[in-house]
Amino acid sequence: MRFHYVQKSGRQIAEPFTYWGWRYLEVSDPGEHLADGQITAVTQATDVRPTEAATFASSSPVLDAVFQLMQRSALLSAQNVFLDTPTREKGQFLGDTIDQSFATMESLGERSLTRQAIVEFIHSQARYWPNGALNAVYPNGDGKRDIPDYTEMFPEWVMRYHQMTGDDSLVVQAFPTMKRVAGYITAAIDSTGLVHQLPGGSGQYAHGIIDWPPAMRYDTVVQDNGSRTVVNALAVGAMRAVADAAVVVGDTVAADEYRRQAESLTAAMNALLREPAGRYSDGLALSTGKQIPNFSQHAQSFPVAYGVAPVSAYPALGAYIRDLGMRQGPMTFRQLLAALHRTGQSEAIFRLLTNTDADGPAQTLAEGGTFLWEQWTPGCAVAGCTGTQVNQNSSESFSHGWGAAGISGILQSLLGLEVVSPGAATVRIAPPANGLQHARGTVWTERGPVGIAWARSGRSITLDVNVPVNVTATVVLPGSRPITVGSGRTHLRVTPG
Numbered sequence: 001m002r003f004h005y006v007q008k009s010g011r012q013i014a015e016p017f018t019y020w021g022w023r024y025l026e027v028s029d030p031g032e033h034l035a036d037g038q039i040t041a042v043t044q045a046t047d048v049r050p051t052e053a054a055t056f057a058s059s060s061p062v063l064d065a066v067f068q069l070m071q072r073s074a075l076l077s078a079q080n081v082f083l084d085t086p087t088r089e090k091g092q093f094l095g096d097t098i099d100q101s102f103a104t105m106e107s108l109g110e111r112s113l114t115r116q117a118i119v120e121f122i123h124s125q126a127r128y129w130p131n132g133a134l135n136a137v138y139p140n141g142d143g144k145r146d147i148p149d150y151t152e153m154f155p156e157w158v159m160r161y162h163q164m165t166g167d168d169s170l171v172v173q174a175f176p177t178m179k180r181v182a183g184y185i186t187a188a189i190d191s192t193g194l195v196h197q198l199p200g201g202s203g204q205y206a207h208g209i210i211d212w213p214p215a216m217r218y219d220t221v222v223q224d225n226g227s228r229t230v231v232n233a234l235a236v237g238a239m240r241a242v243a244d245a246a247v248v249v250g251d252t253v254a255a256d257e258y259r260r261q262a263e264s265l266t267a268a269m270n271a272l273l274r275e276p277a278g279r280y281s282d283g284l285a286l287s288t289g290k291q292i293p294n295f296s297q298h299a300q301s302f303p304v305a306y307g308v309a310p311v312s313a314y315p316a317l318g319a320y321i322r323d324l325g326m327r328q329g330p331m332t333f334r335q336l337l338a339a340l341h342r343t344g345q346s347e348a349i350f351r352l353l354t355n356t357d358a359d360g361p362a363q364t365l366a367e368g369g370t371f372l373w374e375q376w377t378p379g380c381a382v383a384g385c386t387g388t389q390v391n392q393n394s395s396e397s398f399s400h401g402w403g404a405a406g407i408s409g410i411l412q413s414l415l416g417l418e419v420v421s422p423g424a425a426t427v428r429i430a431p432p433a434n435g436l437q438h439a440r441g442t443v444w445t446e447r448g449p450v451g452i453a454w455a456r457s458g459r460s461i462t463l464d465v466n467v468p469v470n471v472t473a474t475v476v477l478p479g480s481r482p483i484t485v486g487s488g489r490t491h492l493r494v495t496p497g
Helices: 061-076 094-108 112-128 148-165 168-186 229-249 252-272 297-305 311-324 330-342 346-354 361-366 401-415
Strands: 055-058 225-228 283-285 417-419 426-429 438-445 448-457 460-467 472-475 483-485 488-494
Touching (some): 055 401, 061 094, 061 346, 061 361, 061 401, 094 112, 094 148, 094 330, 094 401, 112 168, 148 229, 168 229, 168 252, 225 229, 229 252, 229 283, 229 297, 297 311, 297 330, 311 346, 330 346, 346 361, 346 401, 401 417, 426 448
Parallel strands (some): 426 472
Antiparallel strands (some): 225 283, 438 448, 472 483
16 A cells, blocks of 8 residues: 655645555655654554553563564554554454454553444444344444454453443443344354354355454364354353343343353354364354364364353363464454463463464564564465465555454463453452463553562462552462452462472
8 A cells, every 4th residue: 555645845744534554654756855853753542541551571572572562553553443454444343443442451541442432333233233233344434234253242342341441331321232232143043052154244254254364264164164163152252241231231131031042052062063072163064064074273262262161171172272373363362362361271372472483473573563463474375374475465454453452361361460340349360370480560450550570489489469449359379279469569479389
């Protein structure tokens, strides 16, 4: 993409109709000597308070650089709306927005842009979708356009906002929209009890995008896949989120019904989509109705991330996901890291984030990236291609914020902080059992900053935490029982027996 501006006489101010982003600026034949100091640019981002940005430093310089890469990518993707990419499409895509919102809320103290975006997508349903879907991108000039599994993500996003803020009023406003999303999903459940060919989308997006660009699906089977595991896991997450919203608005009957629907979907997935060894198939074949004999990373991480997989299966599933390495794209990076976190694979999270020789954010840094990319290697038609196979005419962007959601994996799994009740009334602090030697950081919650510093020495681990007033923290150190701490500074040292 190129922007052209024809110079006139006198001092020049180029005022674009839309955002300009560039990797370099060239002024051709200016007719005068121009020094660097004579050319300036203004960067634009949403109204966040720099002093409330999360901080992170660790024993790994590569991990620290990845943290900064993700945080910067999240910030610059959040302008007057969340952006697909500052240098290309300016639309607020629902899936991109959710990933970026996860990152900005947790690492930048952002709240208002997320609230605005949720309300705008509520309007998209009211304007275009009597069946309960949501627009894939809104507001813009695309008109009626959807991506089915983006719609499924909306309820979880609303409740993520509620968890971070404690804002009941937005849940009350969004609840009718969330119920219609649940109805849209329920209408696609067939006699097997699974969501079958969730309606909507077109082309590569039909019945669900799964991951994007197509190379980032790796070996996940999409063709002849009628009841997709990823789509069904997202459906479970959506139903549980709507049930949680019903509790907030005081509708206990609805809460019970949506929870029952979530459990029914969960039972069908575990009965029909798991092989005897415990792995999840990519789905049921449209042509035969039988399990597809393929067990992609997507098909394992989503059932774990959305609470479909039984806890007893976590050790085996966590090891299987870990051993596959990186076989998901930036778009679904947060679900992959969430699955590894749930299964106790903190060392695998550390390796994925810091491996400069394989797909992932550290490779982006090693190749000179200053912003997360649309896929791990833009321009590659297939996953794992090399630089010599890159299509330089590809439209994939080198500034795409959705992978920034991986910052949650750093803060929750490697620093060790999770908000576990609305508005951060309670938090959980649990440093990883392995991987890093030390880490420190601050995360701004709705009730103030939580400071954490931990270090490993031999078999011992020391932890310093600083918890705001009106926040209760449960501290879990490797090899010890949970400890509850209140406001102020606490120092702990544990040597496992």
